[in-house]
Amino acid sequence: MPMAPPPDLSSLSLAEIVRAMEAQKLPPVSQWNPTHCGDSEMRIARDGTWYHQGSPIGRPAMVRLFSTILRREADGRHVLVTPVEKLDIAVEDAPFVAVTLKAQGEGPDARLTFQLNTGDLVAAGPAHGLRFAEGEDGPRPYLHVRDGLEALIARPVYYELAERALAAGDTPPGLWSDGAFFPIAPATDA
Numbered sequence: 001m002p003m004a005p006p007p008d009l010s011s012l013s014l015a016e017i018v019r020a021m022e023a024q025k026l027p028p029v030s031q032w033n034p035t036h037c038g039d040s041e042m043r044i045a046r047d048g049t050w051y052h053q054g055s056p057i058g059r060p061a062m063v064r065l066f067s068t069i070l071r072r073e074a075d076g077r078h079v080l081v082t083p084v085e086k087l088d089i090a091v092e093d094a095p096f097v098a099v100t101l102k103a104q105g106e107g108p109d110a111r112l113t114f115q116l117n118t119g120d121l122v123a124a125g126p127a128h129g130l131r132f133a134e135g136e137d138g139p140r141p142y143l144h145v146r147d148g149l150e151a152l153i154a155r156p157v158y159y160e161l162a163e164r165a166l167a168a169g170d171t172p173p174g175l176w177s178d179g180a181f182f183p184i185a186p187a188t189d190a
Contacts, residue, residue, distance in 0.1 A: 029071045029081050030147060040080050040087035042066070046152070048097035048117040060119075067118040070095055072148035096120070096151035098143050101160050107168070112161070112177040114143055116151050125178025130161075132184050139184075 043051045050057040050066065057063050070089070071081050078091045098114040105111055112124045122145055124130050130153075133140045141153040141161065153161070165173040165184045174183040 026068050026146075029069055032081050032083050032086075034081065034084050034086050036079075037085040037087055040089045042080070042087075043090040044078075044092065044095050046093040048099075048152075064118045067096070067120070070149060078149075093140075094142060094150040094152040096145055096149065098122070098151040098153040098157055101157045103160070103164060106176075108176050108179050108181075110176040112175060114151065114153070114157070116145070120145070122151070123178055124175070124180070124182065126180045129180070130175060130177070130182035132182075141184075 041053045045051065050063045057066075066080060069080050069082060071079050073079060078089050078095060080087045080089050097117040099117050100115040102113045102115075103110065104113075112130075114122050114124065116122065122128050122143060124143060127144075129144045131142050131144075133142065139158065141158045142150045143153055145151050161175055162184060165175050168174075168176075170181070172183045172185055174181050176182075
């Protein structure tokens with residue numbers, strides 16, 4: 001059965017976004033514990049491009065399908081898992097990239113919904129936190145997607161978030177979404 005193309009986030013109302021997020025059904029990969037079978041010969045580049053044996057996977061539907069069986073292990077490794085096999089997959093940074101933002105509301109009533117490079121929709125909030133790390137190339141913002149998997153927030157989307165945070169005037173600057181506040185300053189180790 002072919003996967004439906006991802007929705008156009010900019011054209012969706014808040015109610016349509018909620019319905020689309022609720023309709024996202026994922027396989028129960030956390031319940032599958034097959035024996036480790038080896039390496040998938042796959043890699044996810046920092047820009048979100050998926051590769052198999054060194055060549056980019058050109059079919060977005062195939063990438064979306066693989067993304068549904070992606071899991072992060074307790075030791076930090078990423079694997080593709082089915083009921084009968086588990087294969088390592090190399091991930092350069094985060095397995096997903098948040099490529100589009102739709103912001104609605106202000107302050108604690110705001111909702112920030114992100115569309116990932118796989119077409120999935122994720123609303124930041126208590127279950128899907130935002131974090132900001134400092135990298136060699138500047139701030140690196142991330143969105144928690146599910147079960148330890150994160151999306152790197154694309155630079156243009158980060159600029160939208162930074163502009164929104166500065167305009168709100170909170171101290172420290174940060175972002176509200178679904179009643180949760182996320183400071184945009186990178187966390188410091190104490």
